[in-house]
Amino acid sequence: MDPATSANAAALWVGLHLFLLLTLSVLAVRQRRLHHVEIGDGAGEAPSLARAIRAFGNAAEYIPAALIALVVLAAVGAAPLAIHITGVILFGGRVTHAVGVSISSAATPARSVGMLATWIAYVFAGVALIFYAIL
Template identity: 65%
Template structure:
């Protein structure tokens, strides 16, 4: 397997996820400035939602990116890395959009968590597969 091509695929998804985290962080800062809140959430619903959208992404993205990186190092084909990467990314974007719009259950949040879990499960199965000689 071409480990370099797999590493490049992983680099793409790590980069895109970092951009997503940066965007979500900027949205939190924007809400903080809008509401004049330096620490905490000021009981402002839009700030609470922005904080949770960023927080939820920071809870799920790191483990997913570790999975992508290890897949690349383990020699998984670039297509496997891309499939897991795009699934995780779309899941995290959908979830962030849903959570940013409402603190209630929503279709984007449901789709987001489902795609995230599919990415996790796919990465886990692939990692176990590539770990067995």
Template identity: 60%
Template sequence: MDPQASAHAAALWTGLHLILLLVLSVLVTRQRRKHHIEIGDGGVPALNQAIRAFGNATEYVPAALIGLAVLALASAMPLLIHLIGFMLLTGRVMHAAGLSRSTGVSWLRTAGVLATWIAYIALAAALLFYAVP
């Protein structure tokens, strides 16, 4: 197996997740400018939702990207990296979309969290598998 293929797969998902984080960051900035709020959420629900969507992504994405990079270093199958990267990105987009629409329980937020957790479980299992020589 070509070790570069694993690195290319990890690079793809890292790039896509960085774009997601940038988009979520821009949404926070737009709300801040719209409501003239520099710090905190100013009690504005839309800004609070944007902050939480970005914050939640920043809580989950970095550790997963580190895991994908380690899988690439371990020469994991590119397909495995793609599956985990896709599941994580799908989960994060669904969660952010659900949180942007409602602060309450929503099927998008629930599905997004489940997809993220499944990606985390798959990533942890794959890392443990590749850790054994």
């Protein structure tokens, strides 16, 4: 397997996830400015701000470990397809979850599907990493 191809696959997904994090951050900052809140979530006075903060925060909690997995998969020469499968499931899950959190504080199908996809990406990446470790 060409390591450059695996690295290119990982670079694509790392780049896309960085832009997702940036987008969610900008959306949270826009809500802060709209509600004139410098820190915190406005003590419950701005539910849309609280949701924007959580959409970013949740992504920031889940994306880094998965990106480390993608980079390690590339470093061990994993098939680019394995990296792309992990990347697309994770990205789709993170976008879906962020949309779900942004529209409602309640449990929504988008939030559930987004978390499920994230966990599936974690499991897929974990299994692939263990496979390549003992191969």
